[in-house]
Amino acid sequence: MAEPCLVLKTTLDPEVSENQSAANSEDSRVKRRLSFPSEKQISSREEPSLTYLDLSLQCLSDDSNSPQPTDEKLSVTVPNGTDVCSEQREEDKENTEIHQEEQQEEEEATSCQESASERHSNTEDRDAEVVRRAKEEGCVSVIFPGPVTQDGSYRFVSEILKCVLYQRQQLPMTYEQLVFSQKRRQQQRDAEDKDVVRPRKVHSADVDYKCQQTLQELEEVLHQLEVLFSLSRVPRVLLMMGGSLVLPKELYEINMEDLLLVGGDQGLRASSCLRLLFRTLFVADLLSDSRPVRLMPTTVLALAHRDCGVGWFRPKLQFKIPTRVKNQIIALATDPNVSEKQREKADWQDYVWFQAPVTIKGFSN
Amino acid sequence: MTSTLKGITLKGSAELVAEFFSFGINSILYQRGIYPPETFTRVTHYDMSLQVSTEPRLNNYLTNVVSQLKEWLFECSVQKLVLVITCLETNEVLERWQFDIECDKSAKESSSAPREKSIKTIQDEIRSVIRQITGTVTFLPLLETQCSFDLLVYTDKDLVVPDKWEESGPQIIDQSEEVRLRSFTTSIHKVSSMVAYKRTDSACST
DSSP states (O other), X not given: OOOOEEEEEESOOTTSOHHHHTTTHHHHHHOOOOOOOOGGGSOSSOOOOOOOSOOOOOOOTTTOOSOOOOOOOOOOOOTTOOXXXXXXXXXXXHHHHHHHHHHHHHHHHHHXXXXXXXXXXXHHHHHHHXXXXXXXXXXXXXXXXXXXXXXXXXXHHHHHHHHHXXXXXXXXXXXXXXXXXXXXXXXXXXXXXXXXXXXXXXXXXXXXXXXXXXXXXXXXXXXXXXXXXXXXXXXXXXXXXXXXXXXXXXXXXXXXXXOOEEOTTXXXXXXXXXXXXXXXXXXXXXXXXXXXXXXXXXXXXXEEETTSOOXXXXXXXXXXXXXXXXXXXXXXXXXXXXXXGGOOOOOOTTEEEEEOSSOXXXXXX | OOEETTEEOHHHHHHHHHXXXXXXXXXXXXXXXXXXXXXXXXXXXXXXXXXXXXXXXXXXXXXXXXXXXXXXXXHTOEEEEEEEEEETTTOOEEEEXXXXXXXXXXGGSTTOOOBXXXXXXXXXXXXXXXXXXXXXXXXXXXXXXXXXXXXXXXXXXXOOOOTTEEEOOXXXXXXXXXXXXXXXXXXXXXXXXXXXXXXXOOOOOO
């Protein structure tokens, strides 16, 4: 049970400097900070989020300061003593109607709260199951309520790869932040007086170089993966980190064998699926680690049709998934209740493993 | 920092936690785009890259809040810190970052010995929380409208409200979803984090 508490906030305003705040204290309480969303976040209208999990209502009843509805009747006083029986009967009728409405609202609110509580409870149960499976079985399942496109499945893989690299401490920032940071540094360098020669710190130059190299490697792999996805269905992708192909330090598999693919505009929006995917991964807490993880090369392998004609990836006909290291599986699938007509029995006999010829080395500051 | 190689004191713990809040709040403001990314600069702390604001007024505001928070942490009188993100136009609460704080009050006793936990271990735990804060960007709804933020502090009921502070409502989200982040502990203060966000429609669009 929550302890009784005070909820406080400062009367200072981040928009107002301290010496102004005393003079403008009233205004500062009302003022709000204008924010300027970054370009990357000013995008086309947000696509509806795909929430396959039950909805939840945050219940902090001990914090609520909303007044509880009462059932006090309205009353009217008549100072001059005139006969107001009929008026009183009208008022009583109104009072009764109002009371009934209030009761109905209260019942609806209670029912709403109860169903919201149920949804909250269901979400908690689902989240708990996700955590359990991730811990005990090393598997995270994400079920989409409909088919996706081939491009969508590529995006899942590319975003998971970027996420794994950051969360496993192979990148000091997320990929998008690194790209932004590099661009900004380049612009700053370009803006500097070209006639002035300034010695750059060795460490800074070294980190810059490693950053550029890592970004190039990663972008090459991402681009070639996109090409591969345009040539063939890719039911499985492996991310092998450190060690060797036979015995990596860490192994992650993105399994999409049970993902139903459709063409054109028929599939679910990738962005909505990505939100569901990453929320599930987040809850599973598969990737984060309080212990430092040292830098190690990451190799990407993908299962694709042997005759897909891909040039960049190298076929590894004898490759077998290592068994002496724990394989953390991220299984993406379509809800099995989706129309059976759309499902074809998948046959992976003619699929072989292809290995990216470039490893992503990673770097730190 | 009042901490020894052998352990953490109450004062040292308050400093560590206050420092986390300073970096954590900056990270949230950066990741959620409350302030433009060009107003942040990269620094290294906890052996990781962090973004901190260069806006003097914002920094002044945060310094004041965190400074007061540190006092309350030392007194073990703070229960939660909440960062609320609201839509500027409608004042609707869109996101709520809640940091629950538990304090082992036995550390206040004068006879209490420093706790045996290394700063490095604490910082490792903090680092994983901050990485998780960054990771939430992958699934939190886009904040498309201009937003503002507020910092709320839940304290013990009998606390004397200092100057430049006032009582506030909890600013709860109407119909929210929430996820828990990792927690960290200094062995005196334990901080558990979660984020609640406005639930969006569950219908899939094709």
